[in-house]
Amino acid sequence: MSATHEAVAAPQDQRVEILVNVSVGETRAAQLENGVLQEIHMQRDATGSTVGNIYLGEVQRVLAGMQAAFIEIGLERAAFLQISDMVKRPAETEEVTPRIQNRLSQGDRVLVQVAKDAMGTKGARLTTDLAIPSRFLVYMPYTPRIGVSARIENEDERHRLSECVSGLRAELGLTGGFIVRTVGDGAPHHALAADMRFLATVWHDIQAQSRTVAPRTLLYGDLPLPIRMLRDLLTPDVASIAIDDADAWREMQHFTRRFAPEFTDRAVHYTKDVPLFSQYGVEDAIERALQPKVPLRSGGFLIIEQTEAMVTVDVNTGGYVGTRSLEQTVLRTNIEAAHTVARQLRLRNLGGIIVIDFIDMVDADHKQQVLAALTAALDADPAKTTVGAISPLGLVEVTRKRTRDSLQHLMCADCEACAGRGFIKTGETVCFAMFREMTRLARSNGTTELLILAAPDIIGLLLDELAEAFHAVCRDTGLGVRLQAESLYTPEQFDLVVL
Numbered sequence: 001m002s003a004t005h006e007a008v009a010a011p012q013d014q015r016v017e018i019l020v021n022v023s024v025g026e027t028r029a030a031q032l033e034n035g036v037l038q039e040i041h042m043q044r045d046a047t048g049s050t051v052g053n054i055y056l057g058e059v060q061r062v063l064a065g066m067q068a069a070f071i072e073i074g075l076e077r078a079a080f081l082q083i084s085d086m087v088k089r090p091a092e093t094e095e096v097t098p099r100i101q102n103r104l105s106q107g108d109r110v111l112v113q114v115a116k117d118a119m120g121t122k123g124a125r126l127t128t129d130l131a132i133p134s135r136f137l138v139y140m141p142y143t144p145r146i147g148v149s150a151r152i153e154n155e156d157e158r159h160r161l162s163e164c165v166s167g168l169r170a171e172l173g174l175t176g177g178f179i180v181r182t183v184g185d186g187a188p189h190h191a192l193a194a195d196m197r198f199l200a201t202v203w204h205d206i207q208a209q210s211r212t213v214a215p216r217t218l219l220y221g222d223l224p225l226p227i228r229m230l231r232d233l234l235t236p237d238v239a240s241i242a243i244d245d246a247d248a249w250r251e252m253q254h255f256t257r258r259f260a261p262e263f264t265d266r267a268v269h270y271t272k273d274v275p276l277f278s279q280y281g282v283e284d285a286i287e288r289a290l291q292p293k294v295p296l297r298s299g300g301f302l303i304i305e306q307t308e309a310m311v312t313v314d315v316n317t318g319g320y321v322g323t324r325s326l327e328q329t330v331l332r333t334n335i336e337a338a339h340t341v342a343r344q345l346r347l348r349n350l351g352g353i354i355v356i357d358f359i360d361m362v363d364a365d366h367k368q369q370v371l372a373a374l375t376a377a378l379d380a381d382p383a384k385t386t387v388g389a390i391s392p393l394g395l396v397e398v399t400r401k402r403t404r405d406s407l408q409h410l411m412c413a414d415c416e417a418c419a420g421r422g423f424i425k426t427g428e429t430v431c432f433a434m435f436r437e438m439t440r441l442a443r444s445n446g447t448t449e450l451l452i453l454a455a456p457d458i459i460g461l462l463l464d465e466l467a468e469a470f471h472a473v474c475r476d477t478g479l480g481v482r483l484q485a486e487s488l489y490t491p492e493q494f495d496l497v498v499l
Contacts, residue, residue: 016237020226020252021276022245027225030282031233037285038346042410043225049404050075050114050124052133052222054206057081057126058215059108064101070123071112074216077123081112085127087142109215111206117404120308132199132206132220135231135259136184136192137165139199141176151182164189168196176203183235191259224248227255234263241267244276289347289407296340300333304344305422306408310353313341317359327366330359334370342377351383351402360394371396417490425492427461430454434494435473442477447498449480454494456485 017032031039043049055073062069070078083100104110116125132139146165148158161180168189169178174196184192206219213219222228226248230241234256243249249269256264270276277283288294294302296318303314315337317329341356356374361367367390374396378385381400388397404410414420425433434452441447452462462470462483474481482499 014237015239016233016235017239017280018229018233018241019270019276019280019282020229020241020243020245020248022226022243022248027248028277029225029229030277030280031229032280032282035280036343037282038343039349040282040286040289040347040407041225041229049117049222051117051404052114052131053218054111054113054130054132054220056210056213056215056217056219057110057112059104059106059110061106062101062104064099067100069100069104071110071126072216073112073114073124073126074218075118075124077118079112079114079118079124079126080122081110081126081128085115085125085129087129109210111210111219116402119402119405119409132202133181133231134195134199136181136187137195137199138179138181139176139196139203140179141203143177144175145177147177147179149180149182149184152180152185154185157185161187161192164192165196168193172196172200174200181232183232185235224251226252230255230260230267234260234266238263238266242270242276243267244270285347286407286411289344290411294340294344296333296336298333298336300337302337302340302344304348304350306348306350306406310355311345311350313344313354313356315356315358327361327363330361331363331366331369334358334361334366335373338370338374339377342374342381345378345385345398345400346381346383348407349402349404350406351400354398354400356396356398358390358394358396361390374398417492424490427458427491428466430458430492430494431461431466431470434458434496435469437496438473438479438481439477441496441498442479445498448478449482449499451482451484451497451499452494453484453486453489453497455489455491456487457491458489458494459483459485 015034017035019030019032021028021030025044027043029041030037031041057071057073057079060070060072060078067083069081071081073079083098083103086098086100086103088098110128111130112126112128113130114124115127118124129143130141132141146162146169148161152158152161161184165178165180172193178196180187180192202220209217209219223231226243230252234241241252243252246269249267252267253264256267270279272279275283277286292303292305294304296302300318301316303316305312305314315334317333337356337358344350345354358370361370371387371390375387378387378398384401386399390396415422418424434454438450441450452459454462473479
């Protein structure tokens with residue numbers, strides 16, 4: 001049994017702060033709740049996110065076996081479009097299964113929107129079900145429905161918004177559908193009308209451009225990160241927005257005066273000498289979020305490992321031994337871990353399949369308490385999550401929607417020494433591999449003299465702990481060998497040069 005969760009509105013007493021740091025080549029935005037970092041967003045000039053961008057794409061190749069197509073949109077790698085991400089045609093019903101080869105051919109031009117950024121070796125994920133956001137609304141030109149965010153819970157307000165948007169759509173003669181965003185809660189009629197007219201203009205411009213520009217052209221790009229944070233997150237729960245760049249602050253002031261005048265005074269220009277993120281402890285929190293070990297207040301800890309296939313989380317009691325019984329110690333640690341895991345998934349932006357290895361519990365009621373704590377903690381996550389039941393081995397499977405790179409993938413690269421494995425071979429392992437290669441060269445090529453280039457630590461092993469074995473190889477092969485330490489070599493790297 002599983003449950004799917006959408007985020008709920010923050011409690012009224014929750015203090016939300018947004019911090020925006022602008023520096024050369026990079027803009028960062030942090031969302032704090034009651035002083036604790038919950039999310040970090042980054043936009044780099046060279047590698048900005050393309051999610052939400054609309055392109056005139058060109059079909060490169062149709063894969064009938066996968067019911068997908070590769071679409072060139074002007075990025076480094078061709079993007080990927082599945083038949084399930086294409087808008088259904090009127091003639092296509094549940095009884096008629098659409099086939100991509102009947103919809104697309106090589107060289108076709110098609111309007112597409114990026115749903116997920118390129119990650120690792122995979123190209124960007126596309127959709128033809130376009131969605132254009134504004135302050136209060138999301139316009140979907142190919143979808144007729146009108147919806148209201150699930151986070152707006154008051155039924156009277158939901159009904160008012162739905163009726164208002166329906167009436168405005170008819171009044172303005174628009175086709176397509178609209179979704180009222182969470183920030184639309186309480187939005188007046190005239191503000192919704194202004195948003196709708198703005199979206200209609202944007203869509204008209206996109207259509208006009210698509211008829212004249214060449215394929216692989218960007219037709220619509222999302223807003224800069226500071227403005228996007230205002231558009232997506234500025235609600236009555238937000239106590240302040242601090243930004244350390246004067247130009248960006250003026251842009252934010254202009255945006256709030258136009259679209260949210262009641263919040264204009266909440267955008268503050270930060271001018272203190274202490275860097276903004278350091279002042280609020282965000283820099284340290286980011287550094288901790290890149291570490292696999294996460295301490296718990298009780299004395300336990302988590303180990304979070306991110307791999308290509310999935311994310312694994314291991315819960316440990318550590319130094320916490322409790323004061324009552326082993327069962328209560330395990331329960332308290334697991335419940336604390338459940339809340340911490342939910343925050344870490346959001347902070348690190350970990351998505352896909354997540355497997356949590358809670359400490360083994362015998363009591364069925366304890367298992368349900370832990371699962372309930374995890375479910376409740378994930379309810380605050382804006383990303384869609386699905387939580388499975390606790391398995392007999394104490395494992396819980398969670399899926400979290402992923403649309404952009406994780407914090408680790410965004411800020412880190414694979415280690416040159418270990419090629420991203422997370423470990424390197426021991427010096428002894430490297431030396432023994434070197435001995436085998438020396439033997440092979442002596443036997444196959446009749447080599448008599450070698451120059452060995454290796455990292456200083458490896459050369460040190462050959463002259464010290466493994467000196468006896470090294471001399472034995474030289475004696476048995478009849479090789480004359482010179483050693484040369486190379487400080488730029490990784491511990492696993494060595495070269496044998498025939499002289």
